Amino acid sequence: MLGGYMGKVLWVHLDTGVIEEQSLPETMMRDFVGGYGIAVRLLYDRIPPAADALSPQNVLGFLTGPLTGTPMPTSTRWTVVCKSPLTGGWGDANGSGFFAVALKRAGYDGVFFTGVAPQPVYLYIENGRAELRDASNLWGQDCYQVEDWVKEHLGQDVEAACIGPAGERLVRIAGVVHAKGRVAARSGVGAVMGAKRLKLVAARGNLEVPIADPERIKELRKKYVGQIMDGVGYADSYRKTGTPSYTPIGAVNGDSPVRNWRDSVAAFHGAENLAFEELLKYRVKRHACWRCPIACWGTCRVEYAGRWHETHQPEYETGAAFGALMMNDHYPSIMVANSLCNRYGLDTISAGGCTAFAFECYEAGIIGPQDTDGLVLTWGDHEAMNRLVEKIALREGIGDLLAEGVQRAAERLGPAARPFAIHVGGQELPMHDPRYEPALGVIYRLEATPGRHTQGCQFLVPPGYESARPDFGEEPHKQAGRGHWVKEALCLHHVSNAAGLCLFGYLSMMATALPDFLSAIWGEPFTLQDMMTTGERIANVRQAFNVRAGINPLAWPIPERAYGMPPLPDGPTAGITVQIEQMTREFLEDMDWTLDAAVPRPEALRRLGLDDIARDLWPQAGQTC
Ligand code: SF4
Incomplete structure (x- = not known):
């Protein structure tokens, strides 16, 4: 058998509680490698073409790849797949951290969920055994609380991926969160997990991933870690700062969209306030995913509106989505926006897109204070921005509309709102401007x-x-x-x-x-x-x-x-x-x-x-x- 695989995936039928194993044929491994490659081949046959993404007919999967749990540097990504509730087409998102390795070393290349559970559940997997358990006590908890609960009740070496209140409420821009901030964010995968009443997947394992040529792998690890340390490609940038150092650069060079994609950097004067040195004033710890020599992320601690927040440092996408896109150069507020998204389980890109859309609709008089529970949405008002993020996550007031994503929100608000809904096929655009990189x-x-x-x-x-x-x-x-x-x-x-x-x-x-x-x-x-x-x-x-x-x-x-x-x-x-x-x-x-x-x-x-x-x-x- 090919090395790199545990050789099987799990099928968890949530409506009946039945759990089955499926062996992966070698031809499928060769032809589709792993992750969403294998997943799309399997689900092409399993998800009916007309299935509603939030219906029991959709299938949700968590996948690893053949590099996961091996010495290849940075082989840490876990991928969530399903039919997307935002686009109605194929959906996937991936996150980093430790969860992929835990899932694989627990004995599986992936796990798929069908149907809908009669009450909230979670899946626990350990060394070839899988069990559905009641999660009623966790329903309603945010992703930080769930992570703490996992470590306290299941064990420090158990890794989990969960949804927060946004996924539970079927917010179409909800993601799946691991380690309080490693997020499979896009495609609305968190809403599908919520529709299935699946709160989290937890895994622990110490099974070895088979490798065909371990001696060669040792040589390769040495060679390629050496390249990372020597600064090949983007290595120095990721190793020294991670993506946040690009936040002020993108705001100046035209890559970051400004004021809901309406203006240029000529209208945004705060780029220097988003400098990496500013972020460092709040960073309390640097982190690495499983055995990663790059260690690109970190934790920040910030006091904002009378409360202390701890959050992963905002990646470039988050910094731009709650920064230049919102005409906001107040870095602490961006860290708080990141914290809110990670706690509630929201995609920061789409959340930024939805808030920018709402601010422009407010400016144009399409919505007013009567629609926003009195919130005044003025460009650069970061307190209103963060309040709106919470409303989206909880589907409160105007947040219920925005939780559908900008496409559906604009359809409800009418033709005047459509030019402000910046999306393709229902998904909000990321923070890279085609006017800068046309392809x-x-x-x-x-x-x-x-x-x-x-x-x-x-x-x-x-x-x-x-x-x-x-x-x-x-x-x-x-x-x-x-x-x-x-x-x-x-x-x-x-x-x-x-x-x-x-x-x-x-x-x-x-x-x-x-x-x-x-x-x-x-x-x-x-x-x-x-x-x-x-x-x-x-x-x-x-x-x-x-x-x-x-x-x-x-x-x-x-x-x-x-x-x-x-x-x-x-x-x-x-x-x-x-x-x-x-x-x-x-x-x-x-x-x-x-x-x-x-x-x-x-x-x-x-x-x-x-x-x-x-x-x-x-x-x-x-x-x-
Ligand atoms: S630490 Fe950064 S570079 Fe390394 S695997 Fe994690 S996300 Fe990737």
């Missing part, structure tokens, strides 16, 4: 989980990847031909994510690292070219999942201001309009997907060994488009 416009629109920046971004390719790709770092706004280079980045990221690797680590070692480690762990060769083919296969099944759910991403409206329609009059990205139709066409041609509906063509599916999906999507023999 993001394609990814936001055409990746199966729309509005995501971690899959396919051309700035996120590791050093040493042999490619004729132009250096877009030198010409960040260049557009011609750019759509042709999305595919390769997308394929690389799909395999890196499926393998369980942290993106920060992936970008801090040479591109050979993943193929080298996977070959030594599997016990058979896996090359960079294999990575491209496997990534393409994963991308096609993800897209097929969406096609079958009735999604045509080309029919989605584009959030015009985020694409420079009209262009900004000032700032570093002044005058830029994203050539979205041209780059979309370039990408679709490379993927061999139809130009009118992004449907993978039968020839492409068959070339990747996906004959059954080709028959599914193209039932008339010989049909082409």
